[in-house]
Amino acid sequence: MTSRFSFFPPFLLRLEGAAVLLAAIVLYFWQGGPWWLLLLLLLAPDLSMFGYLAGNRFGAICYNVVHTYVLPLVLALYGVFAGVPLALWLALIWYAHIGADRMLGYGLKYPTAFKDTHLQRV
Numbered sequence: 001m002t003s004r005f006s007f008f009p010p011f012l013l014r015l016e017g018a019a020v021l022l023a024a025i026v027l028y029f030w031q032g033g034p035w036w037l038l039l040l041l042l043l044a045p046d047l048s049m050f051g052y053l054a055g056n057r058f059g060a061i062c063y064n065v066v067h068t069y070v071l072p073l074v075l076a077l078y079g080v081f082a083g084v085p086l087a088l089w090l091a092l093i094w095y096a097h098i099g100a101d102r103m104l105g106y107g108l109k110y111p112t113a114f115k116d117t118h119l120q121r122v
Contacts, residue, residue, distance in 0.1 A: 010105070010119065013102060013107075013119055014102065014103050014104075014105060015103075016102065017098075017099045017100065017101065017102025017103035017104070018099065018103040019099070020095055020096075020098065020099030020102065021095075021096050021099030021100045021103055022099075023095075023099075024092045024093070024095035024096035024099055025038070025092075025096050027092050028089060028092040028093065028096065031085065031088055031089065031092070032085065033085075033089040033092065033093075034089075037089060037093070038093055038096070041090070041093050042093060042096060042097055042100075043097065044093075044097070045066045045067060045094060045097045045098070046097075048062045048063045048065070048066035048067070049062075049063060049114075050062075051063060052114060056111050056112065056113060056114070057111040059109070059114065060109040060110060060111045060114075061111075063108075063109045064108045064109055067098055067101060067108060068098075068108065069095065069098060071094070072090075072091040072092075072094035072095050072098070073091070075087050075088075075090060075091040075094070076088055076091035076092070076095075079091060102119070105117075105119055106119070107119030
């Protein structure tokens, strides 16, 4: 049975992605990140889709590893504690990318097909 509120979780997940995107971009510029680096690398995490050339299972693994918040968090912490601004900038660009993907409804992939995600079937 579907209710009139069944849209709510997907809406919240997209809103959450928009919040991450906005926060990452604000923090990026607040930390002095150059605009050209953001533009150059914003779509770089999508290179992980080349893993699908080796099949759905391997492609999903590659895509999911690059599209979770864990690795950019490690990179951001390194940037902050080691005093390496470039590492922090890269992590924030990475966060912005993941946030944009979530905002658009692209989630983590299941090994069945590229369009099968944890958010919806795209």
